[in-house]
Amino acid sequence: MSIGNRESYAAATDELTAYASTASAADVAALGDELLAVARLLSGEPRLRRALSDSSTTVEQRTELAGALLTGKVAASTLRVVTALVGARWHSPSEFLTAVEQTGVNALLSSASAAGELTEVEDELFRFGKVVAGDQALGGALGDTSVPAARRTELVRELLAGKAKPVTVRLVEVALSGFGGRGFAASLDRLIELAADRQDRDLAYVTVARPLAEADEAALAAKLSELYGRDVSLKVTVDPAIIGGISVRVGSDLYDGTILRRLTEARKAFAK
Structure with a gap:
């Protein structure tokens, strides 16, 4: 701002x-x-x-x-x-x-x-975003602005009933309306960032091929917090398609050490 x-x-x-x-x-x-x-x-x-x-x-x-x-x-x-x-x-x-x-x-x-629910709200928003990203039909339905907002809101409430805090549901509804002129997915990401920022911490979006051990996750969070001089909250996605390694995005900074990236670079090199 x-x-x-x-x-x-x-x-x-x-x-x-x-x-x-x-x-x-x-x-x-x-x-x-x-x-x-x-x-x-x-x-x-x-x-x-x-x-x-x-x-x-x-x-x-x-x-x-x-x-x-x-x-x-x-x-x-x-x-x-x-x-x-x-x-x-x-x-x-x-x-x-x-x-x-x-x-x-x-x-x-x-x-x-x-x-005392802000950390839970942040996590619930992230988990819902992962569910939507992993379901093409659901993502299309929620992001389709030609569908009346009331119908999309009803769908969100049905999906989250009894599974999320009322504030989480309300913020997802804000994302449906296009928070700050953004699309649904981008709106959800921005709301997660605002929740983290209110707790004086950054977000690190981490992608791994298989789940991290609890100790490894804690060590990564500590290292990133030291690097950025601020607490860092990890948002971990497991994606077997990257084969191995790890990708970390903090703001505009991307650290991509995945095997998929290395293979892609190797293919490009051989193609020249």
Whole structure:
């Protein structure tokens, strides 16, 4: 996030933090749900999001419009956060929309943290992503934006009923809507990253041909944490197709020591 964006988010973040410091986890989750509902409204109303983010009008005018729109329809805490976002400067209406959506996600993550469930939520999101990636039909169904969102949401709820935390289910639904303009899979990845970042750690996506021993997994996590100067959470995928070795991706850094990569490079060399 740029410095300008951080400044624009600051007032809303302060409002959210202040509320979360005294409210229950359930109430913070409800705040997140209402913010995401506001984001859905703005997504379908381009004129409204332009009016609420138009820096050529005064903060008072934009705040009055937000109040007229939301008073009595959302909780006072939600209106305070939206008012803080409306009062900031945004480069475009789409950036403003992303800010509202991002703040709603932050509230959901904050509620999971308050409940002591954030690590579980992060892991559940990752495991669900693996299930979707391994099932072409399911991935196609969830990522098909021509299918009404309500039908895809119903499918997610059926799949995760009794198997995941409510915040996990809610965040998967956010991914279905295309978080930050991304596709479903990319949205899910970004939400996992945000959950890890909230716990002050990086993610390492590890691919191996067979499961790692617990000691080996711990040693790899320790080595990566030392390398990056921050705790690193491993997200391990077993893929026999790589034959052997290991692939590790942390952010944009890729360490590919798989046998499959070596064979591919050898074939290319012989083809020259």
